[in-house]
Amino acid sequence: xxxxxxxxDAFTEADRGDLVGFSCGxxxxxxxxxxxxxxxxxxxxxxxxxxxxxxxxxxxxxxxxGSVGLVNWRWPMPDGKYTRLLYIPMLGIDQKFQxxxxxxxxxxxxxxxxxxVTNAIRMNGERKKPAEYLLLxxxxxxxxxxxxxxxxxxxxxPDVTYGAGLSVMKHRLAK
Amino acid sequence: MSTTxxxxxxxxxxxxxxxxxxxxxxxxxxxAFFAAxxxxxxxxxxxxxxxMAIIDDPESLPGDKGRAWHTLLDQFRLLPxxxxxxGMDLAQSESSAAEKFPALQTEVEKMDSQEAQFADRLRxxxxxxxxxxxxxxxxxxxxxxxxxxxxxxxxxxxxxTLEKIAVALQVDIRELWPDIEVxxxxxxxxxxxxxxxxxxEAMAKALRDDSQPRSTIEGKPLPxxxxxxxxxx
Numbered sequence: 001x002x003x004x005x006x007x008x009d010a011f012t013e014a015d016r017g018d019l020v021g022f023s024c025g026x027x028x029x030x031x032x033x034x035x036x037x038x039x040x041x042x043x044x045x046x047x048x049x050x051x052x053x054x055x056x057x058x059x060x061x062x063x064x065x066g067s068v069g070l071v072n073w074r075w076p077m078p079d080g081k082y083t084r085l086l087y088i089p090m091l092g093i094d095q096k097f098q099x100x101x102x103x104x105x106x107x108x109x110x111x112x113x114x115x116x117v118t119n120a121i122r123m124n125g126e127r128k129k130p131a132e133y134l135l136l137x138x139x140x141x142x143x144x145x146x147x148x149x150x151x152x153x154x155x156x157x158p159d160v161t162y163g164a165g166l167s168v169m170k171h172r173l174a175k
Numbered sequence: 176m177s178t179t180x181x182x183x184x185x186x187x188x189x190x191x192x193x194x195x196x197x198x199x200x201x202x203x204x205x206x207a208f209f210a211a212x213x214x215x216x217x218x219x220x221x222x223x224x225x226x227m228a229i230i231d232d233p234e235s236l237p238g239d240k241g242r243a244w245h246t247l248l249d250q251f252r253l254l255p256x257x258x259x260x261x262g263m264d265l266a267q268s269e270s271s272a273a274e275k276f277p278a279l280q281t282e283v284e285k286m287d288s289q290e291a292q293f294a295d296r297l298r299x300x301x302x303x304x305x306x307x308x309x310x311x312x313x314x315x316x317x318x319x320x321x322x323x324x325x326x327x328x329x330x331x332x333x334x335x336t337l338e339k340i341a342v343a344l345q346v347d348i349r350e351l352w353p354d355i356e357v358x359x360x361x362x363x364x365x366x367x368x369x370x371x372x373x374x375x376e377a378m379a380k381a382l383r384d385d386s387q388p389r390s391t392i393e394g395k396p397l398p399x400x401x402x403x404x405x406x407x408x
Contacts, residue, residue, distance in 0.1 A: 007400030031289075032360035039290035040331050041361055048368050056400040072370045076379050082371075083382070089364055111397065118394035133382055134390075137367060139360075153390055157381040163363020164356065170381060174390040 004106035006063060008115055011042060011052040018054070018062050025095040029139045033092030037065050045069060045089045051119065055112055063108050064093035066116045068123065070131070084129065086120045086173070088136040113152045117171065124173050134171040137162055193230045196244050208248075223247060293352050294328045300344050300351070314343035333365075334358045 009015075024033035036042055042052050042065070050069030056062055067089045072082045097108050104110070117134065124130045136154065138145050146156065146169070154169040162168055200208060212223060229235050229243040301311060308326070312319040315336065324330045332340065337358060341348040352358055366372075374382070 006397050007403065008397035009399050009401045028356055028360075031354055032357045035289050035357050036361060036364065038288040039361075040329070041364065044331070044365060045368060048370075050368070055397070058400075060400065060404070069368060071368055074371060074373045076373055076376050080373070085382075087367065089368060114392070114394045115397045117390070117392050118396060121390065121392070122396075137364060153388075153392060155387055157378065160375065160377045160381060163366055164359035166360070166363050168378070168381075170387070172385075172387040172389050174392075 002106055003058060004101045004103065004108070006055045006057065006108060006111040006115070008053045008055055011037075011046075011054045011065060013043075015054055018056075018060070022062055022094050024064075024092040025098070027142075029142045029145065030092075030095065033090060036090045037092060041090070042067070050089050051123075053115070055108070055115075062094065063097045064091065064112055066091035066112045068116055068120050068134075070123070084127070084131045086124060086131045086134040088116055088120070088134065091116065109148050110151070113148060117152055121173060130175075131173060134173055136169050136171075137166040138169055140165065140167040193227050196230060288328075289352065289354060289357060290331050291328050293332070294326050296351055297340070298326055300346060304344060306344065311340070311343060315339040331361065332358075333362055 019038060022034065022038065024030040036045075037052075045067060046052055048069065050067050052065060052067040054062055055064045055066065069087055069089050071085050071087055073085055074080050074082055091112055093109055093112065100108055120134045124134075134154075136149065138149060138156075140146075140161075146167075149169050149171075152171065154171045157168045157170055160168050197205060197208060212220070226243040226247045230240050230247075235243075300306075301308075308322040309319045312322045315322075316339070317336070321330070325332055334355070337348055337351055337355070341351055344351075348355055
């Protein structure tokens with residue numbers, strides 16, 4: 001197995017100690033990615049039913065984290081019916097591991113995305129009424145993140161922003 | 176980190192005085208030793224004096240002298256790490272120290288979280304302005320337990336709550352949370368996760384559009400690190 005192989009485990013309170021020194025960087029996106037996992041954001045999301053994973057390398061060092069959740073939204077009125085959507089609340093990579101390793105086949109960001117999409121597909125397959133889309137929010141100024149998501153077949157939804165000017169990307173799930 | 180020569184370890188089973196031990200250090204380490212002793216905190220100095228007293232005590236066993244000397248050098252970072260480096264990498268030091276001492280771990284972890292820094296700032300401002308949790312709760316129209324939870328880092332305040340707290344305490348909101356954009360982003364993510372919200376027409380149009388090809392991604396889950404460690408044990 002490659003030394004760059006990532007390992008994934010469900011994030012628990014006991015893992016907090018492993019996050020000492022974890023930082024996704026000083027950019028705007030980096031700061032909120034760090035704060036989500038270091039503060040109460042991840043556990044708030046888990047309380048709403050999301051799954052959060054920590055990704056480690058063989059030595060146990062934390063490379064990053066990722067999450068997948070399910071939300072019930074309503075179509076606009078007058079329809080107003082509920083529809084289920086899968087989404088990736090947040091993912092982050094410690095700045096030491098961003099862009100690493102040089103071999104794109106083992107790039108940590110891609111291993112994490114692969115794992116998240118695979119899990120979203122698995123979760124969807126377990127549902128009687130599967131969701132049609134997997135969504136995520138992205139800082140529209142974070143071009144590297146957008147490119148990464150596009151590589152995993154996410155499309156930017158035009159003319160839609162959410163909350164603090166975040167763009168929404170969608171990935172149409174396999175049947 | 177600097178890389179210099181390893182200091183000689185003083186011989187055990189001899190009544191080596193503290194001065195002889197210090198003289199056994201190489202020139203750079205001697206200077207570093209005295210500089211550290213002069214500039215260290217009161218607590219560290221008290222510790223150092225206790226260790227030096229053990230070394231100078233004729234009643235001390237040689238092994239105890241050796242251990243005291245080793246501890247003295249270690250606390251001043253004059254011993255090489257496992258990779259032969261001297262000095263201190265703060266992040267690494269915090270991390271390894273935190274692994275050994277859970278109480279310190281909590282403190283180190285707190286330093287990394289803006290949420291925790293907010294709690295500390297809020298507590299300090301309330302103290303400076305002599306405002307109780309109950310009084311602040313009344314001013315921002317929330318419950319006292321909600322304020323308590325923020326102070327104990329059990330919940331993250333939303334931007335609207337931060338604004339109310341800033342007004343109530345007559346401080347700029349950035350005094351409470353300097354990276355206020357981070358709060359905005361976190362609020363956005365939390366709002367996205369709320370069930371029952373009605374999506375916008377533009378979002379509905381995008382989600383009803385079935386022109387996007389379905390996913391072709393196939394993969395397998397990543398292995399578990401925890402299971403691997405357990406099986407190795």
